[in-house]
Amino acid sequence: MLFMCHQMAMKKEAQEKLKAEQLRRAQAVSDIPIIWILGGPGCGKGTQCAKIVEKYGFTHLSSGDLLREEVASGSDKGRQLQEIMTSGGLVPNAEVLSLLNAAVTRTKGSSKGFLIDGYPREKNQGIEFEQKIAPADLALYFDCSEDTMLKRILARANAAEVKRADDNEETIRSRLQTFKRNTSAILELYAEKTLTINAERDVDDIFMEVVEVIDCVLQKKERAAKVC
């Protein structure tokens, strides 16, 4: 009996420690903006992220790039990830979130804000990110027709010097399907903080809309920091 009580107390203490740690992390990054970048393959997320980084100096973390780095390291885990990625499916969130978490932890001391590109790719990824890392301030959804995305990504693949293993027509179609299957649930859950942007326009017109909303988020954060 005494042993069971002791075990329960230890468990409670461990849970409280975990909660305190989660809260501490959330507070540490909450004074800088966290922006999720959503959109299918070929929607132009990469181009807009580069422009955002240039203007605001934010830290750009692409889940796809982090996963490709893991694959390139040649680890056993990397080989398993590559198999999933070349099938066009989603890598288990535990892997993606742990790579993102490590990258946020590594850079947050010097970061002015985070662009989390290609994440969340399904609803639960968003929920787990906000529980384990920090709440997102904004989600930018670059909306583009499937036809346009397919054309753009095939053109990019043909022009690339180094081919990505998942840039062949079959995998691209599968990536598009994965994207279609999961996105409406994400947009529904995060409707309040999502801005949908028509991504079939000129790059600079799209960027003007992006700047407007990011400026707004920065002002809001500044006001909140003053109140605190």
Ligand SMILES: Nc1ncnc2c1ncn2[C@@H]1O[C@H](COP(=O)(O)OP(=O)(O)O)[C@@H](O)[C@H]1O
């Ligand atoms: N958030 C994520 N969750 C699960 N798998 C992911 C995630 N981000 C990237 N991946 C994996 O990496 C692949 C490549 O991602 P990415 O470079 O973002 O390509 P794209 O957006 O052009 O399809 C995806 O098809 C998927 O297998």
